Amino acid sequence: MDITLELMKHSVLEGERILLRPVGLADASDMFEYASNEETTRFVFETHRNRAMTEEAIANYFMAAPAGKYALVVKDTDKMIGTIDIRPNLTDHIAEIGYTLNKHYGGNGYMTQAGKLITALAFDVLKMEKVFAMHDILNPASGAVMKRxxxxxxxxxxxxxxxxxxxxxxxxxxxxxxxxxxxAREY
Structure with a gap:
């Protein structure tokens, strides 16, 4: 199986309230809104000091190798509120997921819905045997998403x-x- 090809075939995933799609430079304002917030970035990446830093991150991380990297967008407002990505390891049939969410949108189930879309992709399409994630022990909110x-x-x-x-x-x-x-059978 060509994992990159499968990820590109599934570059847009739709949930009930959210859309996962590729990240582009048009997302810079929405991303800078949370990437410049120290509370949001505390455990995930360096806080962005200016919009140019956000644009560089988008170009060099999300656009340079877009397979498996998604903008999390609220369908009702078309606002990009975070990102989620999947990093499959074909040799071991496992995949790691990672995510960041604008702190102003926490507690609404958006990241859980995004995680479920990515987990379904990992098991149903990519045929992984395990999906895992890690969080800094000082960030229990991230662990709560993993449990959900x-x-x-x-x-x-x-x-x-x-x-x-x-x-x-x-x-x-x-x-x-x-x-x-x-x-999946229980629901």
Whole structure:
């Protein structure tokens, strides 16, 4: 299976209230709104100091290799409120997901819906055996999303990452294909 081809065939995913689509330079204003907020970026990436930094991030990360990287857009308003991406490992049949959400849109179920679309893509299309995600243990809100996706805590990776000069302990969560299939049958 050509994973990149499959991801490009599924570059737009639609949920009930959200749309996942490629990130483009037209998203710079919406992304800068949250990327310049230290509270939002505290655990995920360097805070953007200006719009040019946001445009560079979009061009160099999202547009240079767009497969599996999505803008999270609220359908009613067409506002881009975050990003989510999937990083499949074909050798091990596992995929990692990562996400960022504008703090003003938290608690509305948008990221959970986006995560469910990405998890379905991983298992149903890409034929992965496991989907996992990690979060800094100081960011339990991210872990709450993982739990809502049906992921189980698999442990803490101690001092797993150095970020913004701090050695971080990372909580590791995962869901197996059979667990995902069982949940899908229950709904």
């Amino acid at each position: 996706l049906g992921m189980q805590s698999e442990g803490i990776l101690r001092r797993h990452k150095v970020f913004k000069g701090r050695s971080c302990d990372m909580a590791y969560y995962g869901i197996l294909k059979e667990e995902y299939s069982r949940q």
